[in-house]
Amino acid sequence: MAVGRNGINGNFRGKVGSVVGVELNGQQVLRGLPRKRTSPPTEKELLNRLKFAVSQRWLEPLTDFLRIGFKGYQPTYQGFVAAKSYNQKNALESDGNGGFLINPELALVSCGTQPLPLTTNISCAENQELIYEWSTEYKGEYNDQAMLVAYDIENGRVFYDAGAATRNSGTAKLKLEKRHAGRTFHLYLAFIADDRSSKSNSTYLGSVVVI
Template sequence: MGTIKQGILGGFSGKVGTVVGGTWKGIHYMRSLPTSVRNPRTEAQVMQRTKFMVTIDFLKPITPFIRVGFKNYASRQTAFNAAMSYNVKNAVTGVFPDYEMDYSNILVSRGSLLPAENADAVAAERSLNFTWSDNSGVSNATETDQAMALVYNGTKGESVFSTTTGGRSSGSATLNVPENWIGDTVEVYLGFISENGSLVANSVYLGQKTIV
């Protein structure tokens, strides 16, 4: 409750309705109360937060890779947040609350460098053998571009990756995986980064593979 100090035309202190009165250096003032915050758990907000959590669960095990893969989008935000923004919009599927990641639409690297061409991966003994066509000299691709290979194990919430797997001109690379992954189904991606690190290519999804 507010208190009037100098009659009905004087200043007051305290709260009266939606107004707060007070005195500062002998000057009487009034200010309105802040508008109440909207319900932070509206249906739309809960749906969006659920999409965020699904995306975070995928990105967290590959955070170091994301820092390289989305580095060119980190000028006004972190690379992780840039990856979050892209993948929430483009790679979350399903109907609330049963959202899940559409692995084929995920990008784990993004940029203007020419991506991998005719890329594939074949499971071998506790490893994945990557192959691609050497398209050096086409557009901005060079033979010294480094392959960025990533293997994501959704069952275990783990990943194995390398941002310097092999040169574009080599056409192949191998990535070893843990022994306890044998029998697990994994998601496989391949990107490229220029030798000086200034350019990154959009990653290419190579499908699901079963570790042998």
């Protein structure tokens, strides 16, 4: 059964015969019922499934941050789905052994139009505190914020702060826990307006071993 909206010619949600109506990102979408497949997947399909799985696994720990970083990527295409599409096209590489990996240097965790700083620097204090620094030649709004991401890819752990400090301050810190000492974290930096109306691409700052 389906529920109609705006009369018989309007949108509907639910199942009518072999058609299912759903709303996706504000758009009405009609789908046919799935059919049981009898033929085996082709080599190309298996390859695409592998790429999909690698991208999914790499990005999944970042899901909460990607909802911010890729918000508004396209009117009907944003968040995790948009991030997976971008990174699968631009950061997925062969691992040399028949598989694939996401190159963290090419990956984006935020996408936008604000300019990035000309210079950046990272360091780690002895109390598991990551220190991000950047140049402040770009004078945006006084309350533009720095967004920090630290990603332990090996263990699938992500720490972030989407409003760590003002952009004009040129520095911000991200405190980790003592138990993360000795682990390698890949660091990203991006910027966002206080009202979330604009943001920058992320920039990859490199990796550090937490001490």
